[in-house]
Amino acid sequence: MYVCGPTVYGPPHLGHGRFSLVFDVLRRYLRWSGFEVDYVSNITDIDDKIIQRAAEEGRSWEEIAQRCERVWYRAMDAIGVERPTRDPHATDYVEQMVEFIERLVERGAAYVAPDGVYFRPSVVADYGLLARQSIDSLRAGARVGVDEAKESPIDFALWKLAKPGEPSWPSPWGAGRPGWHTECVVRSRDLLGDCFDLHAGGQDLAFPHHENERAQAVADGADFAELWVHNGFVEVGGEKMSKSLGNFTNLLDLLDAHDPRAYRMLCLQSHYRSPIDVDSTSIGNAEAALARLDAVARRVRDHVADLPDPDPETIASFAERMDDDLDTPGAMAIVFKSVTRINSLLDAGSDLVALPLISALLSMMRAVGLVLDVDGSELPDEVVALARERDEARAAKDWTRADALRDELVAAGWVVEDSADGTRVRPG
Ligand SMILES: [Zn+2]
Numbered sequence: 001m002y003v004c005g006p007t008v009y010g011p012p013h014l015g016h017g018r019f020s021l022v023f024d025v026l027r028r029y030l031r032w033s034g035f036e037v038d039y040v041s042n043i044t045d046i047d048d049k050i051i052q053r054a055a056e057e058g059r060s061w062e063e064i065a066q067r068c069e070r071v072w073y074r075a076m077d078a079i080g081v082e083r084p085t086r087d088p089h090a091t092d093y094v095e096q097m098v099e100f101i102e103r104l105v106e107r108g109a110a111y112v113a114p115d116g117v118y119f120r121p122s123v124v125a126d127y128g129l130l131a132r133q134s135i136d137s138l139r140a141g142a143r144v145g146v147d148e149a150k151e152s153p154i155d156f157a158l159w160k161l162a163k164p165g166e167p168s169w170p171s172p173w174g175a176g177r178p179g180w181h182t183e184c185v186v187r188s189r190d191l192l193g194d195c196f197d198l199h200a201g202g203q204d205l206a207f208p209h210h211e212n213e214r215a216q217a218v219a220d221g222a223d224f225a226e227l228w229v230h231n232g233f234v235e236v237g238g239e240k241m242s243k244s245l246g247n248f249t250n251l252l253d254l255l256d257a258h259d260p261r262a263y264r265m266l267c268l269q270s271h272y273r274s275p276i277d278v279d280s281t282s283i284g285n286a287e288a289a290l291a292r293l294d295a296v297a298r299r300v301r302d303h304v305a306d307l308p309d310p311d312p313e314t315i316a317s318f319a320e321r322m323d324d325d326l327d328t329p330g331a332m333a334i335v336f337k338s339v340t341r342i343n344s345l346l347d348a349g350s351d352l353v354a355l356p357l358i359s360a361l362l363s364m365m366r367a368v369g370l371v372l373d374v375d376g377s378e379l380p381d382e383v384v385a386l387a388r389e390r391d392e393a394r395a396a397k398d399w400t401r402a403d404a405l406r407d408e409l410v411a412a413g414w415v416v417e418d419s420a421d422g423t424r425v426r427p428g
Contacts, residue, residue, distance in 0.1 A: 002188040004201035007044040008068035017251040024081040032367040041084040088187040097178040109219035113149040117159040131207035181212035199225035262286040297372035310360035391422040
């Protein structure tokens with residue numbers, strides 16, 4: 001699979017986090033299902049935005065790109081996204097891109113203009129496939145920038161001639177740099193071949209980026225990707241998250257304030273094609289779901305060294321949901337159903353009966369890349385604190401306060417029991 005990676009000019013935002021998590025889950029699930037996965041994801045290390053950032057900071061574009069790449073991988077490590085099998089960099093592919101563009105010009109699919117080389121989508125019979133629009137309606141909706149010398153508004157740049165002071169590489173048309181759509185098509189075909197299984201990215205990349213990658217490959221005689229998969233937007237307060245809307249939210253800020261697994265849980269509880277809303281409520285709900293999983297993992301930690309095969313029925317229902325267009329919300333419902341069953345079996349002292357279910361739970365966690373926290377108390381700190389506060393209230397015969405604290409715990413999904421040692425709390 002080829003996943004369109006980041007342009008490294010700033011810290012990763014929540015949209016970056018989402019596509020990385022969605023395709024990390026897909027990758028892990030495919031491997032769990034028995035596939036061998038070659039995961040290629042690029043780093044765009046030269047681009048207008050990098051050049052602009054470098055000018056603003058008075059540093060070289062290389063320094064900006066290298067620094068932002070380090071920040072990118074640190075954030076990906078923190079949210080548990082596995083490193084790609086290979087991560088081709090745009091600047092390592094410039095020569096191959098120039099050769100490719102030359103071939104497209106020879107074939108009549110591209111032409112040389114005063115400011116660079118452009119591609120003619122009209123040579124591709126089914127252009128508009130990914131946009132789900134005809135070439136005529138795309139042409140009618142396109143706008144031409146004032147400084148562009150294109151034949152048609154839908155033509156796109158393969159090579160941009162450098163303005164004075166800009167980084168550049170030599171080419172038959174003059175010094176310049178490659179267009180973004182060309183980077184991905186050259187790198188994916190070089191590393192995965194002319195026909196590969198999956199091409200993935202955010203929904204905003206379907207058009208024009210993926211359409212234009214595919215158009216170049218088709219014009220060059222390649223079949224290109226068999227399947228395309230696009231994840232939905234991240235919304236903040238119901239609006240698409242983007243820098244231009246001013247609601248841009250940094251992934252690093254989220255990691256500072258919350259359990260780094262919470263964003264993966266939130267993505268798992270939403271379908272990958274649906275928009276998700278990231279706010280304190282949705283992240284808080286994800287953390288509560290994690291606490292339930294951690295609590296059961298702590299209850300069963302003495303059993304994990306010697307587990308039988310996973311319960312086949314649970315695994316089959318989980319796989320059925322995941323195989324249906326990666327229905328992770330459905331799959332997580334199976335996970336939580338098994339948590340409830342494990343807890344009631346353990347409560348009843350039927351540990352042996354619970355073992356295949358525990359084994360299934362751990363297997364499902366591996367499939368989606370969730371690592372459960374088995375250390376420490378079985379209960380989250382705030383729950384322990386509430387239980388202690390209730391014991392103090394009871395000792396002081398403040399029954400109203402004690403009842404209010406019990407209600408608070410019950411409302412958060414905990415079972416509260418009185419015992420000789422005081423308040424006992426366990427997951428419901
Ligand atoms: Zn791409």
